Amino acid sequence: MKSVKWGILGAAKFAREHMARAIHAAEGAEFYALATSSSEKAADFQAFNPNLVIHDSYDALLADPEVEAVYVPLPNHLHVEWTLKALAAGKHVLCEKPMAMKEADFDAIIAARDASGLLAAEAYMIVHHxxxxxxxxxxxxxxxxxxxxxxxxxxxxxxxxxxxxxxxxxxxxxxxxxxxxxxxxxxxxxxxxxxxxxxxxxxxxxxxxxxxxxxxxxxxxxxxxxxxxxxxxxxxxxxxxxxxxxxxxxxxxxxxxxxxxxxxxxxxxxxxxxxxxxTVNQYVLQVENFGKTIRTGAAYPCPLEFSRGTQAMTDMVLAAE
CATH class of the missing domain: 3.30.360.10 (Dihydrodipicolinate Reductase; domain 2)
Incomplete structure (x- = not known):
């Protein structure tokens, strides 16, 4: 199975310590590109992947035709915006949780996923364990x-x-x-x-x-x-x-x-x-399952509809305060 080439939007601490390394270690995945304007932050990722392609902006990474899938570890309020931009650029998207800040925000993401035929999912790693x-x-x-x-x-x-x-x-x-x-x-x-x-x-x-x-x-x-x-x-x-x-x-x-x-x-x-x-690494399993869905059409363990349900419960809690 051809490896999925991944790009990461931003040099977040969690991406550096967990997800970038998981992509690098996962079967059927290649940590190909990183978007950051900081050479110092880029060096932390290049330390374990010297061949990493560095883009100086998120838009530049999304424009890279080699990148097939994008991981979004940005602050919560940017998740919907950059998930939609990545889908519009023709990229599969794995976005950190919470993918959206309210249930209704999932509507646009689900519509974009369905229209594009691409895989978009929240990085809810525990269901892969x-x-x-x-x-x-x-x-x-x-x-x-x-x-x-x-x-x-x-x-x-x-x-x-x-x-x-x-x-x-x-x-x-x-x-x-x-x-x-x-x-x-x-x-x-x-x-x-x-x-x-x-x-x-x-x-x-x-x-x-x-x-x-x-x-x-x-x-x-x-x-x-x-x-x-x-x-x-x-x-x-x-x-x-x-x-x-x-x-x-x-x-x-x-x-x-x-x-x-x-x-x-x-x-x-x-x-x-x-x-x-x-010895199980749930982040690696998440990346591998994401790649299998892209390459074989296998059902993904955490579809957007499941993530929407969790946000619906969160909305219920806030409304009951």
Whole structure:
């Protein structure tokens, strides 16, 4: 299979530390080009890919006929604009989450995707990790009985990093957009259900951005409670609690960075069962799945419609505040 040639719009820290390296390592992918006007930032990427083509503007990279797919790691408020520009330039697009700041903003992206025949998707990497497909499989098997509660938490503390785009309202900052997508989307992905109502949404803001959100929601067959925060010590956790047992993911979101991915199944009908994935890189799997969809037409694990559903839940939370 011919490798997909990738370009990255901007020399973001996350792109440098994770996604650029994942593209470089992925089977069927080539990290071909980077758009940045900073030679210093470019050097950080050239350190592991000396043959990298450097463009001094985003538009120049989009005009490069060699680039087939574009990764967009720009600040949140620029995601829709540059996703649409990349699609208009004939490029497949993988855009960081949240892809849009409200559900209605997905309309233009979905229309552009359908009109172009190109692949456009949110970089929601967790659904590419086998721990989530395994949790989905176990839940569907009935091993924990009827699902009663999904409990999620995702937190970190970046209070001292005042220049971080997550702490700035003008760049679409806030915990809900940055990590709420994981807390909400993971519950939706594993259960296959959509929220019916938000029973409670407690949101704390600082300088115009949400830094702590606690949510209680009702799904058709279970209750949901979740907390996301940018002002609490690092923690990640999901539990799917049923009438006959529970499934826990101990490093659900930054597997391999926060901790080793681990799934724990506890149910009276079975012995305590633990599965671990110490070497899986979900970013690499995301790139490889993206390439397979482009080259073979295989179904992509995270279509825009799924991402739109997560944003719809976020909108519901904000409306319930």
């Amino acid at each position: 086998p721990q989530f497909t395994r949790a989905k499989e176990l839940l569907a098997s009935g091993v924990i009985g009827d699902l009663m509660l999904v409990d999620t938490v995702f937190s970190f503390n970046n209070a001292e990093d005042t220049n971080n785009i997550r702490n700035k309202p003008e760049t679409g900052g806030g915990a809900l957009g940055d990590i709420g997508v994981y807390a909400f989307g993971s519950a939706r992905f594993v259960t296959g259900e959509e929220p019916v109502s938000i029973r409670n949404a407690h949101i704390v803001r600082e300088n115009g951005v949400d830094v702590f959100t606690q949510v209680m929601a009702e799904f058709p067959s279970f209750a949901y409670q979740g907390t996301v925060s940018m002002r609490m010590a690092n923690r990640q956790h999901i539990t799917f609690h049923g009438t006959a047992g529970h499934i826990t993911l101990t490093a659900p979101f930054n597997a391999g960075v926060y901790d080793i991915a681990e799934l724990i199944l506890e149910a009276p009908a079975t012995e305590r069962h633990v599965e671990r994935w110490p």
